[in-house]
Amino acid sequence: xxxxxxxxxxxxxxxxxxxxxxxxxxxxxxxxxxxxxxxxxxxxxxxxxxxxxxxxxxxxxxxxxxxxxxxxxxxxxxxxxxxxxxxxxxxxxxxxxxxxxxxxxxxxxxxxxxxxxxxxxxxxxxxxxxxxxxxxxxxxxxxxxxxxxxxxxxxxxxxxxxxxxxxxxxxxxxxxxxxxxxxxxxxxxxxxxxxxxxxxxxxxxxxxxxxxxxxxxxxxxxxxxxxxxxxxxxxxxxxxxxxxxxxxxxxxxxxxxxxxxxxxxxxxxxxxxxxxxxxxxxxxxxxxxxxxxxxxxxxxxxxxxxxxxxxxxxxxxxxxxxxxxxxxxxxxxxxxxxxxxxxxxxxxxxxxxxxxxxxxxxxxxxxxxxxxxxxxxxxxxxxxxxxxxxxxxxxxxxxxxxxxxxxxxxxxxxxxxxxxxxxxxxxxxxxxxxxxxxxxxxxxxxxxxxxxxxxxxxxxxxxxxxxxxxxxxxxxxxxxx
Amino acid sequence: xxxxxxxxxxxxxxxxxxxxxxxxxxxxxxxxxxxxxxxxxxxxxxxxxxxxxxxxxxxxxxxxxxxxxxxxxxxxxxxxxxxxxxxxxxxxxxxxxxxxxxxxxxxxxxxxxxxxxxxxxxxxxxxxxxxxxxxxxxxxxxxxxxxxxxxxxxxxxxxxxxxxxxxxxxxxxxxxxxxxxxxxxxxxxxxxxxxxxxxxxxxxxxxxxxxxxxxxxxxxxxxxxxxxxxxxxxxxxxxxxxxxxxxxxxxxxxxxxxxxxxxxxxxxxxxxxxxxxxxxxxxxxxxxxxxxxxxxxxxxxxxxxxxxxxxxxxxxxxxxxxxxxxxxxxxxxxxxxxxxxxxxxxxxxxxxxxxxxxxxxxxxxxxxxxxxxxxxxxxxxxxxxxxxxxxxxxxxxxxxxxxxxxxxxxxxxxxxxxxxxxxxxxxxxxxxxxxxxxxxxxxxxxxxxxxxxxxxxxxxxxxxxxxxxxxxxxx
Numbered sequence: 001x002x003x004x005x006x007x008x009x010x011x012x013x014x015x016x017x018x019x020x021x022x023x024x025x026x027x028x029x030x031x032x033x034x035x036x037x038x039x040x041x042x043x044x045x046x047x048x049x050x051x052x053x054x055x056x057x058x059x060x061x062x063x064x065x066x067x068x069x070x071x072x073x074x075x076x077x078x079x080x081x082x083x084x085x086x087x088x089x090x091x092x093x094x095x096x097x098x099x100x101x102x103x104x105x106x107x108x109x110x111x112x113x114x115x116x117x118x119x120x121x122x123x124x125x126x127x128x129x130x131x132x133x134x135x136x137x138x139x140x141x142x143x144x145x146x147x148x149x150x151x152x153x154x155x156x157x158x159x160x161x162x163x164x165x166x167x168x169x170x171x172x173x174x175x176x177x178x179x180x181x182x183x184x185x186x187x188x189x190x191x192x193x194x195x196x197x198x199x200x201x202x203x204x205x206x207x208x209x210x211x212x213x214x215x216x217x218x219x220x221x222x223x224x225x226x227x228x229x230x231x232x233x234x235x236x237x238x239x240x241x242x243x244x245x246x247x248x249x250x251x252x253x254x255x256x257x258x259x260x261x262x263x264x265x266x267x268x269x270x271x272x273x274x275x276x277x278x279x280x281x282x283x284x285x286x287x288x289x290x291x292x293x294x295x296x297x298x299x300x301x302x303x304x305x306x307x308x309x310x311x312x313x314x315x316x317x318x319x320x321x322x323x324x325x326x327x328x329x330x331x332x333x334x335x336x337x338x339x340x341x342x343x344x345x346x347x348x349x350x351x352x353x354x355x356x357x358x359x360x361x362x363x364x365x366x367x368x369x370x371x372x373x374x375x376x377x378x379x380x381x382x383x384x385x386x387x388x389x390x391x392x393x394x395x396x397x398x399x400x401x402x403x404x405x406x407x408x409x410x411x412x413x414x415x416x417x418x419x420x421x422x423x424x425x426x427x428x429x430x431x432x433x434x435x436x437x438x439x440x441x442x443x444x445x446x447x448x449x450x451x452x453x454x455x456x457x458x459x460x461x462x463x464x465x466x467x468x469x470x471x472x473x474x475x476x477x478x479x480x481x
Numbered sequence: 482x483x484x485x486x487x488x489x490x491x492x493x494x495x496x497x498x499x500x501x502x503x504x505x506x507x508x509x510x511x512x513x514x515x516x517x518x519x520x521x522x523x524x525x526x527x528x529x530x531x532x533x534x535x536x537x538x539x540x541x542x543x544x545x546x547x548x549x550x551x552x553x554x555x556x557x558x559x560x561x562x563x564x565x566x567x568x569x570x571x572x573x574x575x576x577x578x579x580x581x582x583x584x585x586x587x588x589x590x591x592x593x594x595x596x597x598x599x600x601x602x603x604x605x606x607x608x609x610x611x612x613x614x615x616x617x618x619x620x621x622x623x624x625x626x627x628x629x630x631x632x633x634x635x636x637x638x639x640x641x642x643x644x645x646x647x648x649x650x651x652x653x654x655x656x657x658x659x660x661x662x663x664x665x666x667x668x669x670x671x672x673x674x675x676x677x678x679x680x681x682x683x684x685x686x687x688x689x690x691x692x693x694x695x696x697x698x699x700x701x702x703x704x705x706x707x708x709x710x711x712x713x714x715x716x717x718x719x720x721x722x723x724x725x726x727x728x729x730x731x732x733x734x735x736x737x738x739x740x741x742x743x744x745x746x747x748x749x750x751x752x753x754x755x756x757x758x759x760x761x762x763x764x765x766x767x768x769x770x771x772x773x774x775x776x777x778x779x780x781x782x783x784x785x786x787x788x789x790x791x792x793x794x795x796x797x798x799x800x801x802x803x804x805x806x807x808x809x810x811x812x813x814x815x816x817x818x819x820x821x822x823x824x825x826x827x828x829x830x831x832x833x834x835x836x837x838x839x840x841x842x843x844x845x846x847x848x849x850x851x852x853x854x855x856x857x858x859x860x861x862x863x864x865x866x867x868x869x870x871x872x873x874x875x876x877x878x879x880x881x882x883x884x885x886x887x888x889x890x891x892x893x894x895x896x897x898x899x900x901x902x903x904x905x906x907x908x909x910x911x912x913x914x915x916x917x918x919x920x921x922x923x924x925x926x927x928x929x930x931x932x933x934x935x936x937x938x939x940x941x942x943x944x945x946x947x948x949x950x951x952x953x954x955x956x
């Protein structure tokens with residue numbers, strides 16, 4: 001039975017809880033047992049909040065026994081990426097800098113999770129401050145890909161993707177600045193959504209690049225994903241970049257199919273840099289959409305190749321400023337070796353941050369410096385406008401864009417560790433979406449010759465998550481992967 | 482070469498704390514003087530994951546400041562991050578405005594001996610204040626975050642000020658305008674108004690600006706004047722002795738009236754300004770602009786014009802009265818009950834200003850009583866020194882001055898025969914003074930007048946005493 005519980009979709013589990021076939025405590029126990037069994041080989045969690053999980057589960061059960069009305073997510077066990085602030089529970093961003101940091105407040109999404117009665121199992125591993133694509137940049141531990149333990153789970157939400165793939169959580173929340181939800185979802189063979197910028201409040205998400213960061217769900221099914229995202233949409237007064245979502249119901253049209261939908265395959269997304277097997281798998285998915293009644297055709301995003309360098313300039317610039325607050329003065333790591341104020345700053349930051357974070361801070365500081373601002377930061381913002389315009393043009397004729405998520409399947413552990421540029425190249429397909437603030441979903445569409453999952457990306461217009469889910473649902477049913 | 486051949490060019494940067502109830506990006510109180518770190522929250526402490534939400538009233542207040550100083554108001558402006566490390570700056574960046582300030586291209590006018598001078602205002606922008614560092618013996622340096630996120634406007638003048646007097650007049654006028662608009666307490670001693678001075682010198686007639694220095698830590702208008710005087714002399718001396726001015730920040734030490742080097746430009750920060758991605762652009766609609774403009778009361782210059790035209794006050798007197806709103810309000814209440822507006826104004830400026838020691842406190846005399854005192858002087862029932870005395874008495878214990886004058890027999894002595902008799906007695910008592918007056922030393926008359934005043938216990942009519950003495954001396 002316990003194996004059955006963890007294999008259930010969120011939707012099925014929710015129904016079992018509602019009909020009292022199962023209790024929230026049983027569900028929590030099933031997952032905690034799985035965590036105990038699998039964590040040694042997966043390493044998805046940085047903190048496991050067993051006691052708190054039991055506590056929440058008991059509360060949900062008590063309410064259920066009294067027949068109080070409960071939200072659909074009540075009693076569902078989930079994991080949270082460790083850059084989302086959790087009141088009273090360490091939130092480390094997988095950094096030595098925040099090793100002992102316990103926020104006195106919840107992120108907006110955590111408030112929603114709590115209000116929904118979600119049972120939090122723990123905090124999930126990630127690349128330090130969400131910078132990286134392998135989760136190897138965590139200060140604390142490596143996370144292994146449940147599909148092949150010798151491989152990385154992707155990143156930066158590697159723990160979030162691995163936990164869901166390894167049945168250590170019914171769903172998880174990750175964050176995506178340049179592909180950090182979608183790429184690990186692809187590497188681990190789960191469904192990950194980066195919603196339209198402004199859909200989910202960023203309040204309490206430790207900022208990496210404020211103009212690009214979005215929180216989103218990772219799940220094992222498309223429907224679960226729609227259900228979770230729907231429950232965390234909010235225009236939050238505390239986040240002035242959050243917006244009222246004009247189409248907030250993702251479930252109503254979920255089963256409508258793709259008949260008549262226009263799906264574009266921009267040729268730049270199928271360039272030689274992408275593994276032929278992946279190109280083939282995505283094209284096969286396109287054919288399947290066509291078979292189901294969609295109109296599929298080629299399109300072009302001419303400025304796509306500039307999105308990657310623009311992304312690294314903008315995200316690093318914002319990060320260099322966002323991460324300045326970690327100075328050892330008020331909270332977090334402080335160097336023991338601090339005879340003067342200047343040394344306190346220098347040594348705290350040199351010792352507290354890992355290599356990748358320091359690389360980005362240096363890059364970001366450089367591109368904002370006097371004399372370089374125009375050539376880098378300003379230029380990158382101009383590229384950003386051009387990329388947005390390209391997408392707008394395509395979307396004037398098409399409803400959705402279909403592309404690969406990453407140029408390759410999951411890397412071997414250590415493969416990219418010494419070569420950051422190669423790692424950055426892996427973000428080619430995902431960053432343009434963040435640059436343009438668009439929603440995009442990553443889901444499995446096949447396997448490579450080594451049996452590793454291949455992900456495809458469905459990109460929609462701003463606030464058309466409903467259409468993305470509609471197409472993804474049709475494909476999931478059709479392909480049965 | 483001498484100092485007369487040099488002129489100074491001054492630009493002022495004034496920071497003003499806005500009188501909003503809550504901080505610029507969170508709901509914490511802005512009240513001054515609370516226990517350290519009791520008025521802060523995760524947002525103004527810059528805790529990870531927190532986000533700023535702009536307090537709209539800050540924008541409204543800043544726009545009012547702009548409208549009151551004849552600025553153009555930007556239809557769209559944005560907020561930028563100014564990045565630097567310092568323990569009083571929790572986020573390690575200050576949210577400010579860089580290239581698109583809320584207000585720009587304004588001016589205000591100051592009254593100078595040569596007439597009215599217009600000083601340009603380059604820009605007014607909004608920003609957040611930093612915290613305070615408190616140095617405690619034995620404990621080292623402690624950080625108080627209460628002030629973190631208190632809203633400020635920075636008002637930058639054009640480099641058009643050419644003397645310490647002009648700088649003081651500019652600050653006084655700016656202070657008056659801001660007080661009138663009610664957006665700030667503008668108290669320099671509490672730090673709700675702070676001034677940085679940029680000063681350079683050049684030989685008169687030269688077009689090119691010299692290298693400037695920036696002076697900080699100026700906590701009173703008087704100190705601004707002193708710092709300018711010192712710095713002007715210092716720079717001229719450096720140049721005269723063949724040296725060069727270094728672009729640097731200098732600190733003014735009020736204790737000895739000197740400025741000291743804090744840091745030179747080589748050590749200056751590169752602030753790496755860039756648009757704050759957490760905050761949307763600020764848009765000011767025409768409707769909002771109009772409604773804020775309608776909320777601005779009559780400003781000092783407008784009142785000044787009325788006082789000059791309607792009451793015949795001098796430009797100087799009108800300027801002095803209007804530069805304090807409470808003073809101007811009091812003047813208006815008093816003058817409407819008084820028959821001698823000029824006397825009323827002069828009394829207010831001499832006695833009122835002296836007794837209130839320049840503070841904004843209200844004057845503890847009913848306007849009707851003050852007006853009556855001015856009338857007593859105007860109608861020559863009492864003389865001016867008695868009138869000053871009366872005001873002093875009223876200041877301590879407010880009462881009807883007419884009754885006071887009667888009760889205390891303060892009315893001036895005007896009776897001609899009485900004064901003539903007195904004059905004869907005085908001349909008889911001081912024959913030497915009388916003699917030297919007769920020999921043409923007219924100054925001797927003053928001492929005789931003084932003796933007469935003594936005899937009348939200060940109540941004599943000064944003109945009539947003089948007349949009586951002159952007549953008696955001719956006999």
